[in-house]
Amino acid sequence: MGKAVRKAIFPVGGLGTRFLPATKAMPKEMLPVVDKPLIQYAVEEARAAGIEQFIFVTGRGKTAIEDHFDYSADLHHALISRDKHDLWKLLEPTMMPAGQVAYTRQPEPLGLGHAVWCARDLIRDEPFAVLLADDLILSAEPCLKQMVELHGKVGGNMVAVMDVPREHTSRYGIVDPNPGAASERRLVEVKGLVEKPHPAKAPSTLAVIGRYILQPEVFFNLDRQERGAGGEIQLTDALADLIGLMPFHGVRFEGRRFDCGDKVGFLEANIAFALERADMGSQVREILKSYCG
Numbered sequence: 299m300g301k302a303v304r305k306a307i308f309p310v311g312g313l314g315t316r317f318l319p320a321t322k323a324m325p326k327e328m329l330p331v332v333d334k335p336l337i338q339y340a341v342e343e344a345r346a347a348g349i350e351q352f353i354f355v356t357g358r359g360k361t362a363i364e365d366h367f368d369y370s371a372d373l374h375h376a377l378i379s380r381d382k383h384d385l386w387k388l389l390e391p392t393m394m395p396a397g398q399v400a401y402t403r404q405p406e407p408l409g410l411g412h413a414v415w416c417a418r419d420l421i422r423d424e425p426f427a428v429l430l431a432d433d434l435i436l437s438a439e440p441c442l443k444q445m446v447e448l449h450g451k452v453g454g455n456m457v458a459v460m461d462v463p464r465e466h467t468s469r470y471g472i473v474d475p476n477p478g479a480a481s482e483r484r485l486v487e488v489k490g491l492v493e494k495p496h497p498a499k500a501p502s503t504l505a506v507i508g509r510y511i512l513q514p515e516v517f518f519n520l521d522r523q524e525r526g527a528g529g530e531i532q533l534t535d536a537l538a539d540l541i542g543l544m545p546f547h548g549v550r551f552e553g554r555r556f557d558c559g560d561k562v563g564f565l566e567a568n569i570a571f572a573l574e575r576a577d578m579g580s581q582v583r584e585i586l587k588s589y590c591g
């Protein structure tokens with residue numbers, strides 16, 4: 299039912315003030331979880347979901363991201379001449395095939411909706427994914443892949459959702475779910491959506507996590523450049539306006555999500571991902587025990 303999802307937008311224009319001083323001269327998306335930058339996790343997740351066009355919406359001071367996803371002749375030469383083929387192999391996922399990556403700038407930080415709108419001419423008239431690198435998801439099957447599979451059945455707009463404590467609703471887009479059963483396990487029908495509601499006013503505790511599959515019609519609403527919560531142009535508002543005009547679902551994805559826009563969430567992600575690693579998991583477990591025992 300849903301058309302194939304071939305393009306993905308990565309909004310990476312944010313200033314990263316919550317991680318200062320680390321992000322004074324380095325994009326926050328380049329912060330590593332264990333040994334891989336946050337943005338690389340997002341790109342690999344998109345690739346695993348079948349994405350072929352990677353569109354980054356960047357801003358000032360973000361050139362390290364472009365360099366990261368580029369071929370480095372110097373590094374290639376240096377590693378191969380020293381017989382470090384294994385290290386060169388590690389870099390393979392960072393090299394994007396020519397013509398499959400595009401960068402466009404968001405001239406001013408006017409909100410997530412505005413960042414997505416900046417990529418409208420690169421998306422044109424087809425469904426697309428949006429991935430927020432701050433939301434890192436540890437799962438057996440990549441989160442966006444889970445969504446693409448379900449999207450093939452129901453089409454329309456789709457967001458990843460998870461339950462959060464009620465006192466946290468003002469940090470997220472919150473879904474008003476239709477209590478009737480959706481057609482698939484894990485799917486929630488969305489009948490309303492509100493950005494960062496006060497806990498007392500939130501329609502539920504089901505929060506939008508930074509994975510979206512959207513229809514290009516959302517650009518018509520974003521074209522209006524209306525300001526919402528926090529004075530920003532909100533993606534949430536543009537999506538809410540499409541409810542009733544096309545299907546809209548939340549996906550209760552399988553996996554554990556880490557809020558890497560938050561220092562403690564970021565540290566937790568490092569621990570969780572390190573514990574999963576065959577080359578260091580048991581060592582890290584012993585170290586943690588020595589601190590907590």
Ligand code: G1P
Binds near residue numbers: 430559
């Ligand atoms: C953005 C969205 C929000 C969503 C969140 C997920 O907020 O506006 O609806 O719930 O991402 O991480 P931000 O975290 O950019 O303030």
